[in-house]
Amino acid sequence: MAQIRIENVRKEFGAFTAVQSSSFTVEDGEFFMLLGPSGCGKTTTLRMMAGLELPTAGSIYIDNEEVGQKPASQRDIAFVFQMFALYPHMKVGQNIAYPLRSQGMSREATKKKVDEVAQILGIQDILKKPVGGLSGGDRQRVALGRAIVRDPKAFFMDEPLGALDAEFREHMSEELRALHDRMNATTVYVTHDQLEAMQMGDKIVVMNHGVVEQFGVPQDIYDWPATMFVASFIGSPSMNFVEFDGMAGTATTQVSIGESEIAIPELREGARGKLALGVRPEHVRLDDSASYRGEVTATEYLGTTQIVTLDSANGSIKARVPSSQTVRVGERTGLHFDARTITIFDAERGMALRSAGNEEVLAYG
Ligand code: ATP
Secondary structure (H helix, E strand, O other), rough: OOEEEEEEEEEOOEEEEEEEEEEEEEEEEEEEEEEOOOOOHHHHHHHHOOOOOOOOOEEEOOOOOOOOOOOOOOOOOOOOOOOOOOOOOOHHHHHHHHHHHOOOOOHHHHHHHHHHHHHHHHHHHHHHOOHHHHHHHHHHHHHHHHHHHOOOOOEEEOOOOOOOOOHHHHHHHHHHHHHHHHHHOOEEEEEEEEHHHHHHHHHEEEOOEEEEEEEHHHHHHHOOOOOOOHHHHHOOOOEEEEEEOOOOOOOEEEOOOOOOEEEEEEEOOOOEEEEEEEHHHHHHHOOOOOOOOEEEEEEEEEOOEEEEEEEEEEEEEEEEEOOOOOOOOEEEEEEOHHHHOOOOOOOOOOOEEEOOOOHHHOOOO
């Protein structure tokens, strides 16, 4: 398996730039997610990494070999499009054997390899069956078998579970992740589903409008978003933002918002202009003694927790609180934000100023 590194990679289609200068590294054996909304450039990035699209500028390395201008056929990788794309007239074993036979591998060597792969996937007993009558799950396993049988350097998957219903999707994503852990195969996976990315990925790249907004392990991206876009895109409900005016002068651990003083992580000296305090719903407590106030406009019961929507002087706030807590629509209450979990953003540029857990996003000079 392999490490894949992309450096300052850009893709233009005519006058349109689909991917702005992007750099990141997929380490050997990682399950790596390219995440972002529709049209953000994740598929184009994946296709460039796989050699199905050539970059306009920048370099792509597979194990330190520059492959940027080489086509997919010379990169020794496997691309899994939709997992259902099988040869319908062939049996399961023939489907899996196909890539090896077409490379000229002998019958015996092919059989040995197909048996090995069938064992990894737990499909030994269906090798002789036609693919036509298989269940969805088995069809996916066969398609995966056909990709892994060649021992490629890396797997590339573009929304492979996209066509499945929610329950089956969850089951297959667990299976895919377990298979990855058994094989330790470098895998690059495109999804627009933040939950799928968080659950399956060792690392995530979050893209928006062709730009890599953040790159890191799921927990850092969730806890310490580098931009307001990442903060909104990851997490459901997404992070709350409360805007306030930054003050020139000394560093502070308090901000005034309306009549209230709110404790925050230390804000550097000189942070001025429009700022925003970002706090996740689970870090908002309904506490009548807190000076920042809001009126409850809705509650949504979710089993052990409930989402409470409140109208505050600075906009709508969502809190995730235990369902056992009694909350009534129309009541006014205090809102307490857990200071240790707050991220402060430059609201005009949308960038995090200070993230206590992630010094790299101390963007404010
Ligand atoms: P989706 O999930 O909708 O596929 P995506 O994040 O994967 O979105 P891309 O498919 O990479 O996005 O496309 C990024 C942008 O580049 C889009 O605006 C798309 O229309 C444009 N684009 C992609 N391929 C081409 C092409 N061959 N020619 C022109 N524009 C293209």
